[in-house]
Amino acid sequence: MPRKNAFYAQSGGVTAVINASACGVIETARAHRADIGKVYAGRNGIIGALREDLIDTSKESAAAIHGLLSTPSGAFGSCRYKLKSLEENRAEYERLIEVFKAHNIGYFFYNGGGDSADTCLKISQLSETLGYPLQAIHVPKTIDNDLPLTDNCPGFGSVAKYVAISTKEAALDVASMCETSTKVFILEVMGRHAGWIAGAAGLAAEEEGDAPHIILFPEIAFNHKKFMARVQRTVKRFGYCVIVASEGAQYKDGTFLSESGVKDAFGHSQLGGLAPLLAGMIKDELGYKYHWAVADYLQRSARHIASQTDVDQAYALGKAAVEYALAGENAVMPCIERGKGKRYRWSIGKAPLDKVANVEKMMPRNYITRDGFGITEPARAYFAPLIMGEAYPDYRGGLPVYVKLKNHSVERKLKRRFKV
Amino acid sequence: MPRKNAFYAQSGGVTAVINASACGVIETARAHRADIGKVYAGRNGIIGALREDLIDTSKESAAAIHGLLSTPSGAFGSCRYKLKSLEENRAEYERLIEVFKAHNIGYFFYNGGGDSADTCLKISQLSETLGYPLQAIHVPKTIDNDLPLTDNCPGFGSVAKYVAISTKEAALDVASMCETSTKVFILEVMGRHAGWIAGAAGLAAEEEGDAPHIILFPEIAFNHKKFMARVQRTVKRFGYCVIVASEGAQYKDGTFLSESGVKDAFGHSQLGGLAPLLAGMIKDELGYKYHWAVADYLQRSARHIASQTDVDQAYALGKAAVEYALAGENAVMPCIERGKGKRYRWSIGKAPLDKVANVEKMMPRNYITRDGFGITEPARAYFAPLIMGEAYPDYRGGLPVYVKLKNHSVERKLKRRFKV
DSSP: OOOEEEEEEEOSSOOSSHHHHHHHHHHHHHTTTTTEEEEEEETTTHHHHHTTOEEEGGGSOHHHHHHGGGOOSOTTOOOOOOOOOTTTOHHHHHHHHHHHHHTTEEEEEEEESHHHHHHHHHHHHHHHHTTOOOEEEEEEOOTTOOOSSSSSOTTHHHHHHHHHHHHHHHHHHHHHHTTTSOOEEEEEEOOSSOOHHHHHGGGGOOSTTOSOOEEEOTTSOOOHHHHHHHHHHHHHHHSOEEEEEETTOBOTTSOBGGGSOOBOTTSOBOOSOHHHHHHHHHHHHHOOOEEEEEOTHHHHHOGGGOBHHHHHHHHHHHHHHHHHHHTTOOSEEEEEEEOSSSSOOEEEEEEEHHHHTTOOOOOOGGGBOTTSSSBOHHHHHHHGGGGOSBOOOOEETTEEOOOOOOOOBOOOOOSOOOOO | OOOEEEEEEEOSSOOSSHHHHHHHHHHHHHTTTTTEEEEEEETTTHHHHHTTOEEEGGGSOHHHHHHGGGOOSOTTOOOOOOOOOTTTOHHHHHHHHHHHHHTTEEEEEEEESHHHHHHHHHHHHHHHHTTOOOEEEEEEOOTTOOOSSSSSOTTHHHHHHHHHHHHHHHHHHHHHHTTTSOOEEEEEEOOSSOOHHHHHGGGGOOSTTOSOOEEEOTTSOOOHHHHHHHHHHHHHHHSOEEEEEETTOBOTTSOBTTOOSOBOTTSOBOOOOHHHHHHHHHHHHHOOOEEEEEOTHHHHHOGGGOBHHHHHHHHHHHHHHHHHHHTTOOSEEEEEEEOSSSSOOEEEEEEEHHHHTTOOOOOOGGGBOTTSSSBOHHHHHHHGGGGOSBOOOOEETTEEOOOOOOOOBOOOOOSOOOOO
16 A cells, blocks of 8 residues: 555644744655655645645755745645534535545644644544544644643744734833823734733733733723723823733623724724724823834734744644654644743643644633733743744845745646535 | 033934944943043933933943943933924023033934934034034934935834835735635834835835735825725735835825824824724725734834844944044034945945935835835835844843843032923
């Protein structure tokens, strides 16, 4: 029997280091040519498999594949496409198996968050039922850091670093201007359900009085009165106030602030954007001059200031996924385990996918200060090692060198087309 | 007669490298102790002089002063405070002379943009009239890059680098997601009247089809229909569209797209919020899923990815200012002169302040493509060397090490207080 090929796909929002995991998968597979044939990647993620639109990564040079280690975003394309449940759309799963069979694929590496862990598990189960067993391994990835069983998720450490540095830098700017100008600065960051990213901004504060002075977490119900009082108190005490707001900040009833239908300071209806909304509230009630920034994709694509720890872990998890596959594992996810003791150590562990799928890990309450506006020492101890090290890319002409793969298509083998 | 002291102040919006100029001024003055006494800095800029609130920089260690080279924002505080004209408020100018006289200050170094060049010139003129001659030297600084007679302005190169890198990174993100998700990404950047910053984002495009696909300049009247057509055409052709919009984008009649009605101390409108506005327009008319980011202060404080060229020039201009003062110059501004020839070379030149004050340098029309949405080869040739080199700061614990000065006050000598 010929060696089985492998299939790799990127899923959901991309990160600064998801390609480092791809690099780990492909380089490790190449190092085991006797056991693994080619690595095919899904063009635009799982829909590439559904459409039988596969990329032949064997056409890429070793240098190009290695370049993935320092290239942000998804080199093969990713997608937001959640497979329906088996009951609702069994045809999709059957199609995947059909495509995998046609291309002699025996290993399925799915690089994503909670939804893709669930998909990965289902494919593993169904492939068995359909008599074409696949080894399905999930490679964790999400800036939201909300997967269970892993100490942290690749992608998060780099966003955390970006957000902490940006907060520190913008705060210095505001501090030096506040006597006559901007008194309040708001940085809106990602994190719809969990406040991990906003929390990491707390690392910017190294001494009493340092920014950020207020962090808004999705986990803590927004209290308008308490918030305004804190802004005012901070400006009176330190001359300025820096706020880091998670886009998922919400009222007690679960309504997002940014979806509350409130109009901004200028009477324009809100087009999305918590930062301008908060700025408008503050201007109206306290009269302070403000500035605000929305980092949006900049935060998750900022490979130029990625965390070395994050890059190392993303690569190691891709590598471990292939090693697990070679060891005969199925329906598992390599994860990060943190060693005990004061000095940070990490190693790769193994989590069963049925324990990972569809579980969201929130910030523990003891990571957030009692008043709900800051992070505690345990949180700092958790976050600090994740932003360690600066994994600078190479530069040419003042700009980072990011690889562009050739992404050659694999010849189709199936007559049937599948509409996605 | 005892050696004269020097006074140094930071003015207007701070940058990633204004402290590098401060470093150049202070280190050079320290190297000429026989000629220059102490360097006093204005706390929060020129209002520190009006209030007789001076900082004694001689209390800072050599290491702390050297740390300014890699510390963003204004280490002594800056301000948005425009002195009125001599006719309107002669008292302010007289107060400055009074304070300078009381502290035996013979050298006035003012580090700012166009408004402060004007102030610097007036102080030089008035000091003569009042019989207390001062040597007033302006040290250029503005991310807006709009000062005349200098090839470029310190602070701009680093913003340019940040904006080009961020555009490149965010574009990779969008490109990898556009099949099923975001099709349009808008990055709003600074630049009220001149499109230099937005233009620099054009460096991110290295090949045909690369982002940014559309740049909106203040210099080019916004044409709604043409803009929408271009967005649609780009999405159809490349699958996605990345737009970099200058906050100063305006209609033919000069109204800013994002006019907010709030004005700052200089009477400039406070802008912000153009990105969500454009996103809303696009969603309404073309239905594309969008994301947007507003970099705001992040772009001008991003010392973590400052341009080495910019840092070198900022320092050199501070140094040159002191050397000009020692050579007996008055009412001048050291500036950057670009050498001829293909290889980039720069040197320090000298511009008379009366030719600098209140002149704004816009993007030349031949730097902008005929269609008004991009930059030309001459523009690329102009911008490219300004972002060269990565002047990384030191890191500790995953965060950049930025100095915090002690900022000891100089004892007051005047009885009279001056309200600012």
